[in-house]
Amino acid sequence: MRRLHVGIDDHDSPEGGCTTHFAAIAVKLLFELGAVFEDYPLLVRLNPGIPWKTRGNAAVVLRVRLPEGRVEDAVEALVQASAEYRGATRHPTSSPGMVFAVDVDPHAFQPMYKMALTDLVTPDLAYRYAEKLGVLVPREYRGARGIVGALTALGALLEDEDYTYELLAYRSPERWGSPRLVDPGSVKRMDAETRPFTFNNYDEDEDRVLITPRGLDPILVGIRGEDPRVLRRALGLLEIDEPLDAWIIYRSNQATDAHHVPRQVAELKPYRTGSVEVTVASSPRILPKGHVILRVTDDTGTIDAAFYEPTRTLPRVARKLVPGDRIRISGVVKPASSARGVTFNVEKLEIIELSETYRLVNPRCPRCGARMTSAGKGKGFKCRKCGYRDPHARKERIPISRDISRGIYVAAPSAMGHLTKPLERYGKEKTDPPTPPQHSWWFWYR
Numbered sequence: 125m126r127r128l129h130v131g132i133d134d135h136d137s138p139e140g141g142c143t144t145h146f147a148a149i150a151v152k153l154l155f156e157l158g159a160v161f162e163d164y165p166l167l168v169r170l171n172p173g174i175p176w177k178t179r180g181n182a183a184v185v186l187r188v189r190l191p192e193g194r195v196e197d198a199v200e201a202l203v204q205a206s207a208e209y210r211g212a213t214r215h216p217t218s219s220p221g222m223v224f225a226v227d228v229d230p231h232a233f234q235p236m237y238k239m240a241l242t243d244l245v246t247p248d249l250a251y252r253y254a255e256k257l258g259v260l261v262p263r264e265y266r267g268a269r270g271i272v273g274a275l276t277a278l279g280a281l282l283e284d285e286d287y288t289y290e291l292l293a294y295r296s297p298e299r300w301g302s303p304r305l306v307d308p309g310s311v312k313r314m315d316a317e318t319r320p321f322t323f324n325n326y327d328e329d330e331d332r333v334l335i336t337p338r339g340l341d342p343i344l345v346g347i348r349g350e351d352p353r354v355l356r357r358a359l360g361l362l363e364i365d366e367p368l369d370a371w372i373i374y375r376s377n378q379a380t381d382a383h384h385v386p387r388q389v390a391e392l393k394p395y396r397t398g399s400v401e402v403t404v405a406s407s408p409r410i411l412p413k414g415h416v417i418l419r420v421t422d423d424t425g426t427i428d429a430a431f432y433e434p435t436r437t438l439p440r441v442a443r444k445l446v447p448g449d450r451i452r453i454s455g456v457v458k459p460a461s462s463a464r465g466v467t468f469n470v471e472k473l474e475i476i477e478l479s480e481t482y483r484l485v486n487p488r489c490p491r492c493g494a495r496m497t498s499a500g501k502g503k504g505f506k507c508r509k510c511g512y513r514d515p516h517a518r519k520e521r522i523p524i525s526r527d528i529s530r531g532i533y534v535a536a537p538s539a540m541g542h543l544t545k546p547l548e549r550y551g552k553e554k555t556d557p558p559t560p561p562q563h564s565w566w567f568w569y570r
């Protein structure tokens with residue numbers, strides 16, 4: 125048996141294609157060739173801040189063992205299927221990538237994966253790396269943008285780091301673009317029945333179903349959770365009134381904060397992701413659309429942090445921060461759009477320490493209790509009511525109560541990035557990879 129690692133990216137198109145959907149076709153072909161899967165298919169989210177990302181910036185990795193002599197057949201079948209898939213959903217903006225690594229230790233790719241998750245990797249750099257490590261990049265994918273995700277995702281092992289699962293179910297091509305026939309009431313019931321082993325599937329606060337994408341996307345539903353068996357049960361709880369084409373359970377770095385690497389302000393270069401502990405250096409500036417900008421600083425530098433309105437929670441909290449507050453902010457650096465330099469686009473806010481703020485008021489008269497008035501510069505205070513004077517009296521400091529508290533704040537589920545860890549996942553982080561799935565129970569194809 126030989127080990128084959130397949131990286132796939134950028135099979136999306138505005139006309140209905142989707143990388144994960146093509147990957148489902150690839151899984152079917154590999155099973156037909158006698159492949160044994162060494163892991164669940166991996167759904168790998170990469171840096172959400174890069175400018176040429178595809179929808180969601182997701183790549184897929186398949187790790188299989190194949191009988192001797194079947195590797196070449198597999199490569200040929202997948203390249204042909206990819207060409208057919210793109211032929212059916214062709215679009216000039218799509219720049220697909222697919223790469224193959226045979227009997228290669230995927231740990232060699234780990235540094236590139238970390239870089240693609242938290243920084244900028246150019247197609248050129250990715251390609252040079254592939255050559256060095258002996259990765260097969262078929263001719264049709266050379267120079268393609270999708271090569272970056274396909275190659276760097278090979279280094280996502282998710283073996284000593286947190287991960288989650290997502291079950292994706294696909295529609296029949298003839299229904300792409302028509303309204304999705306999924307009963308919203310059944311989504312609510314599924315959510316209630318499967319929590320806390322599922323998350324971000326239904327937003328109670330906004331009464332909004334989150335599992336159905338919009339438009340031409342071939343995905344009917346995507347159910348996110350902690351346990352593959354619960355996800356399979358969750359699919360069965362949904363009332364779906366249209367035929368399914370396929371469903372597949374992915375293991376993923378989604379919802380883990382994997383991209384929030386600790387950094388200092390000086391390291392916040394455009395397109396980098398990260399997490400910085402800073403002090404608020406300015407009063408909040410509130411922009412017309414409700415976005416909030418805060419100047420923040422650490423020992424190494426100062427940067428503008430932006431809390432955008434669609435996240436709902438974040439600007440509401442940020443507008444109550446004052447200079448001196450200690451916070452940790454996590455997100456992505458946007459390139460300079462004004463003379464003020466780059467902006468840090470905040471996805472998560474932690475209030476570490478609120479500074480004490482005071483209001484200064486004139487002291488009370490110790491004789492009659494009335495508020496005294498100034499007796500003139502440097503002359504202390506006098507009481508207008510009873511005539512008492514105190515040349516040494518000083519203003520009184522009244523603490524102002526802050527109506528925010530320490531803790532972690534994230535965007536509303538509808539505006540949360542794929543990689544951002546929701547609050548309900550805290551304490552559920554996994555540290556060991558699952559045992560390899562023995563059967564194909566995580567996959568179904570019509």
Ligand SMILES: [Zn+2]
Pocket residue numbers: 489490491492493494507508509510511512
């Ligand atoms: Zn008095």
